Amino acid sequence: MTRFRPCIDLHNGKVKQIVGGTLTDDGVGLRTNFESEHPAEYYSALYRSDGLRGGHLIKLGPGNDEAARAALTAYPGGLQIGGGITLENAAVWLIAGASHVIVTSYLFDEKGHFRPERLQSLIAEVGADRIVIDLSCRRERSGWQVAMNRWTQPTDLWLTPANLRALAGACAELLVHAADVEGQQGGIDEELVHHLGEHAPLPVTYAGGASELADLALVDALSAGRVDLSIGSALDIFGGNKVRYSDCVAWNATRSELPSP
Template structure:
């Protein structure tokens, strides 16, 4: 068993972008650091992932103005992509009906930044555990990690640890964890977090944040024993990156091995 490459489509103001996670604020403005803005619509990436049968990918709506773009991606591959960003009990069923394989939820579970187990139970009962992903994107604090909500701006009262993951796993089928401190920086994954997620979680986990080379897939696979999957964003050539070739990620998923032709820098 080896870790898999999981694709993503990050949407901001209706466009596919790659953003440095720690710079995303409600006001955006001068603080926002964008690594890449695509000339292609979201459906282009959804069709690409469908062509290569890259399951478990996620569409993330970073703020308002992304609903139509997300629906275009889902329509291009019904049942092939997860969707997150602003998911609540009021709209989750609509997103499943629009073609999402699963809905991804974070902020709605934390009214006033306090975790609500009742809200999680309600949403799980509505869409079914098998259609629910809990996003535990987090920041480092006091020697551990704390879940961050509202586009990673606001810390909640939930620490990411074994007790947390075991409790939440009863109501969802997967976790998505962005390491917000390294998201978009292409300076390497948070290896300690990857190892702890593999140790603590009883269900599959997809980790995102900091992946800078194809070897990071091997590293995550080694650190997690294949239990944690990896999303690569800004480093990927289809998002303007120069460090990781999309075709090599596709090949890795099939074989779990680095190809002889794989290089650290794309010419």
């Protein structure tokens, strides 16, 4: 059944909630919903105390390594880490305490062409069971197109049933941000959630647009319980006023008899 998955997004060493697709190298057009007064390790310690596993810790650009290491130290083995993950540093972050590495842009060349040999090299380095593939995407007329480089550059990889099946043996999980609705609290992409629940043959965490506690039940229904939900900007711990973090913890507690992700 669908679980709530926590998150920590880091930008310039601070915990923030940023509207999807507005983060660029020059910072022009950046839209920030929230910047926390608490350090990253505050949140990872909170998740640890509440028994929440499988959350994602994302480094949005440079200047976040120190904060990321502090968060992993506060909750060793409890968080996945993404943002700038490559063959050269993946094992380093696992040693630092991440349960999995989340990889996106490394799997593509500068023109956005998928490079499966890079994925195979990463598997040889750390093992498929320690890899989460981030297939964050944008909706197009013909489906959902994976986007890289902070969701600003389209790739030639689409979330087709065949591609989802092909990636199933190459990683432990998938992470899918719906970049068009991420951070806007305007509702989830229901068609995408249903698509993932129907066609993804491995665990998936969906993020983007969640605005109320009832979205957990909605994702559960749309995906037949096969997709988990991450909630960010709407949460009270991230400055939101629509979803109480304590209610999300309680939701997971009702599913405590199920295996942890």
